[in-house]
Amino acid sequence: MTEFFQSLGMSYEWAWFVATLAGILLIALPVMLAVAYIIYFDRKVIAAISLRRGPNVVGPFGLLQSFADGLKVFLQETIIPSGANKGLFLLAPIITFTVALLAWAVIPFGAEAVLANINVGLLYVLAISSLGVYGVVIAGWASNSKYPFFSAMRAAAQMISYEVSIGFVLVCVVIYAGTFNLNGIIEAQRGHGFGFVNAYGFNLLLFPMWVVFFISSLAETARAPFDLTEAESELVAGYQTEYSSMSFALFWLGEYANILLMCALNAILFWGGWLPPFEWEPLYMVPGIIWLFLKMFLTFFLFSWIWATVPRYRYDQLMRLGWKIFLPLSLLFVVMVSGWIMYTRVGL
């Protein structure tokens, strides 16, 4: 895009600056739009599973429901509790929202369509997603209220626990792909299965890792059945209890942007990202971004399906699953995957 702006008669520095800015807007605005519709989709799926209609009043089929909700919270009053730590109280939702958007910088939407094609892309995503917990923790502490504080403690322990197993799963994928660059990982999946299937997910060694990664990403984004941080029967609304108006909406948007990001990571790391599912020429007629969105969409459907089906975990069960099952399992698979790679690519 820099060349395009240079052709308009800008110097290289300015063209780079404007191109980067345009790239950021081109990613951030569609992500926000996608969040609005993914919330609508989420509510529709959950409604359908529990035999309700879901949002159907605002606009045709209720399509404008998310925007009506957005407008509603925008017009509400921002309430700051008198005992709250004012600066941090307002900073927390901003951190959540910003961090949720930051990681999109390295997500590839096509062979060329990536804002920052850095060679530590996966580590960058991991680093940024580990920052997400601060929004929740700061919100819980700054609210100066019991339930948000409990929620913050839960969130901190939960996210650290599941990041460990996510890290090991990523190590497996990286060992297979031989690179940390997200585009490189997608390219490495081209023709991975019998020279025909473009996905790591069908690999027998990596499929269990996808299951671990998928469940861990539910826990990492605090989605049901792991939404212990906002368990309404125990903690009112968790860390969001004292929030209202736009500060609440920022949490909400950030949470769904994070979920979308995790869906994108599922698609990129295990299901071939913007590659079509099979090496077959006519499938390449469809632009890569459509394939990526389709894969993200299917993953998100799984997220909604699980929300509507599975009851919430108890906290000790959550910790047990993370530390006693996923951690040893993913560690075992790191050893097995590296052993297999050593055997097939290097020899005994």
Added chain:
Amino acid sequence: MQVFAFYLFAAIVIASGAFTILSRNPVHSVLWLILAFFNAAGLMVLVGAEFIAMLLVIVYVGAVAVLFLFVVMMLDIDFAELRAGFAKNLPLGVALALVFLAELVFGIGAWQAGGLDMAESGVSPGREGVSNIQAVGELLYSRYVFLFEAAGVILLVAMVGAILLTHRQRLGVRPQNVARQVSRRPEEAVRNTNPETGKGVSL
């Protein structure tokens, strides 16, 4: 552009470092510390060590600082006591600061005087076409493999030690048996009875 970014990051690191020790509230201190870590990672990116930068964020900001915050948030802090401690520990602190200052002055002085040749003592510029991760990995698993493994063993021993010190076998508690909980069926857990009035049920 790079110069501007360097001064921005460096200024934020120094300012947040200062606020870390100046702020009254320990939670604020930890948050300033996190900002300092984050901007230090930015400085690492500027010198081309993007792998170290990402590790700094993942390990320190993502894990260590969260645990710091976790502990500090649960502290019950008495500010008057903290201030009394400040006066008591001031001489020790000043002495330590002087030692560090002297070391810095001697170190930089020796380097300025030309006594050290940095280039030949193993610090070499990055090779063309080899990414950061690859270079670190090649060095870590060949030349420094024993040091690397030793570091791992030391961490393992520390972990085992910590668990051994805090773990105690308590008698008389009934730990959960998750397998039993999961395999429990309604038939063995529920009993339908029809007790007579005033008799009740014996469990």
